Amino acid sequence: MDNKYTVGIITASDKGSKGEREDISGRRIREILPAENYEVVSCKVLPDEQEELEQEMIHLADECKCNLILTTGGTGFSMRDVTPEATLAVCDRNAPGIAEAIRAYSMTITKRAMLSRGASVIRGQSLIVNLPGSPKAVEESLTYILDSLEHGMDILLGRDGECARR
Numbered sequence: 001m002d003n004k005y006t007v008g009i010i011t012a013s014d015k016g017s018k019g020e021r022e023d024i025s026g027r028r029i030r031e032i033l034p035a036e037n038y039e040v041v042s043c044k045v046l047p048d049e050q051e052e053l054e055q056e057m058i059h060l061a062d063e064c065k066c067n068l069i070l071t072t073g074g075t076g077f078s079m080r081d082v083t084p085e086a087t088l089a090v091c092d093r094n095a096p097g098i099a100e101a102i103r104a105y106s107m108t109i110t111k112r113a114m115l116s117r118g119a120s121v122i123r124g125q126s127l128i129v130n131l132p133g134s135p136k137a138v139e140e141s142l143t144y145i146l147d148s149l150e151h152g153m154d155i156l157l158g159r160d161g162e163c164a165r166r
C-alpha cells in the first residue's frame with residue numbers, strides 16, 4: 001500500500017558520529033516501526049551540534065516531506081545535549097503532550113526519566129518527536145506512544161478527522 005507513513009530518523013550522538021559506538025538506538029527505532037505501516041526514508045547519525053540537527057530536521061520535513069521525524073539522544077543535561085533546542089528552533093506549532101506522555105510513562109519505569117528534556121513539535125505536516133538516547137529508553141518510549149502518534153499523523157495529514165474514544 002502507498003499509505004505508509006514516511007519516517008526520518010536522526011541519532012544525535014558525538015560518539016556515534018565519530019564511529020566510536022555502534023548506533024543501536026537508531027536501529028532499534030527501525031525495528032520497532034512495523035514495516036507494513038512505515039517507510040524509513042533516511043537514518044543519520046549526527047554529532048550533538050544544534051545547527052546540524054536543525055538543518056537535517058528542516059531537510060527531512062521540507063524536502064523529504066517526512067510524516068514523522070524521530071530523534072534519539074541529546075535530550076539530557078550534558079552541556080553537549082541540544083536536541084530539544086534544535087527541535088524547538090524548527091517548530092511551527094508545539095505538540096507538548098507527546099513529550100509529556102513519554103516522560104509520564106517513563107517515570108513509572110525510572111525516576112531518571114525526569115532528566116530527559118525531549119520535545120515534540122509540528123513543522124508543516126511533519127511531526128517531530130525527541131526520544132532519549134539509550135536503546136532501552138527508545139524502546140520504552142516509542143512502543144508507548146506509537147498508536148497515538150499514528151492517530152495524530154492522520155489528523156495532521158487530513159486522513160482522519162474523527163477522534164474515536166480510546
Ligand SMILES: Nc1ncnc2c1ncn2[C@@H]1O[C@H](COP(=O)(O)OP(=O)(O)OP(=O)(O)O)[C@@H](O)[C@H]1O
Nearest residue numbers: 011013014015016022023024025026074133134135
Ligand atoms: N545511539 C546509541 N546507540 C547505542 N547506545 C547508545 C546510543 N546513545 C546512547 N547510548 C547508550 O546510552 C548511554 C547514555 O547515553 P548518552 O546520551 O549519555 O551518551 P554519551 O555516552 O554521553 O555520548 P554521546 O552523546 O556521544 O552518545 C550511553 O552511555 C550508551 O550506553
Ligand SMILES: Nc1nc2c(c(=O)[nH]1)N[C@H]1C(S)=C(S)[C@@H](COP(=O)(O)O)O[C@H]1N2
Nearest residue numbers: 073074075076106112113116132133137140
Ligand atoms: N523510558 C526511559 N526514559 C528515560 C530513561 C530510561 O532508561 N527509560 N533514561 C533517562 C536518563 S538516565 C536520562 S539522562 C535522560 C536523557 O537521555 P539522553 O541524554 O540520552 O537523551 O533520559 C531519561 N529517560
